[in-house]
Amino acid sequence: MTGLIVPPGRGRRIHTGAQDVTFKVTGEHSRAASSFEVVVPPGFDVGAHVHTRSEELFYVIDGELDLLAFEPRERTGNWREWENDEGERVIRAGPGSVMFVPPGCPHAFANPGKTDAKMFFQSSPPTHHEHYFEELLEILDAPGPVDHAAIAELRIRSDIEQLTPLQFG
Numbered sequence: 001m002t003g004l005i006v007p008p009g010r011g012r013r014i015h016t017g018a019q020d021v022t023f024k025v026t027g028e029h030s031r032a033a034s035s036f037e038v039v040v041p042p043g044f045d046v047g048a049h050v051h052t053r054s055e056e057l058f059y060v061i062d063g064e065l066d067l068l069a070f071e072p073r074e075r076t077g078n079w080r081e082w083e084n085d086e087g088e089r090v091i092r093a094g095p096g097s098v099m100f101v102p103p104g105c106p107h108a109f110a111n112p113g114k115t116d117a118k119m120f121f122q123s124s125p126p127t128h129h130e131h132y133f134e135e136l137l138e139i140l141d142a143p144g145p146v147d148h149a150a151i152a153e154l155r156i157r158s159d160i161e162q163l164t165p166l167q168f169g
Contacts, residue, residue: 004029011037014134016141018168019044021133027126034126036133040065040117041168045110048079048163049155051103056123058099058109063117066090067099068108079108079164106163132158140168 004025011022020039027034040063048068058067068090072082083089092112093099101107111117123129132154139150155162 014137016137017041018140019133019137021137023130023133025126026130030126032126033122033124034130035120035122036129037061038119038121040109040111040119042111042114042116043167043169045165045167046108047166048075048082048106048108050106050161050163051101051159052161053103053159054123054125054129055103056101056107056121056129058101059120060093060095060097061118061120062095063111063115064092064094064113065097065117065119066108066110066112067093067097069099069101069105071106075106075163077164079106080110082106108164129158132160 006024011024012026013020013022015021019041022037023034024037025033025035058065066080068079068082070082070084070088072079072084074082076082080090099107099109109119135154136151139147139154151166152162
């Protein structure tokens with residue numbers, strides 16, 4: 001039995017203008033979860049979305065991210081203005097902050113700053129997000145305007161119900 005050690009700066013990396021993702025632990029290594037290091041550029045907004053089967057964990061390493069992980073009173077077009085029945089609102093999270101998202105919970109993250117933010121991201125079960133990241137980054141990096149129909153089809157296949165639009169740039 002052998003474990004896995006991934007030194008800093010190592011792992012399979014996918015880099016585009018939209019995001020920079022380094023796969024650290026994949027379905028090849030784990031039956032429980034995939035783990036990634038993600039550099040989130042200024043202006044990137046993943047958009048609020050929901051997974052019916054996956055759970056996720058986000059750990060802010062560097063910079064600041066706006067984070068959402070609750071069902072709002074009303075799902076409007078701007079998730080940063082959402083509030084739940086208990087008065088919970090989106091938070092601005094710095095290094096050391098953790099967001100856990102169970103299946104069925106609306107969630108989002110965005111970089112409101114002027115510099116890159118970095119987070120550790122874990123998704124369970126593995127492989128769904130590995131393939132999603134690969135395909136999404138290909139779509140976002142293609143020349144010309146973003147192919148929103150291709151993203152919508154990818155999300156359906158990847159257990160993602162998008163509630164507000166993804167934005168970057």
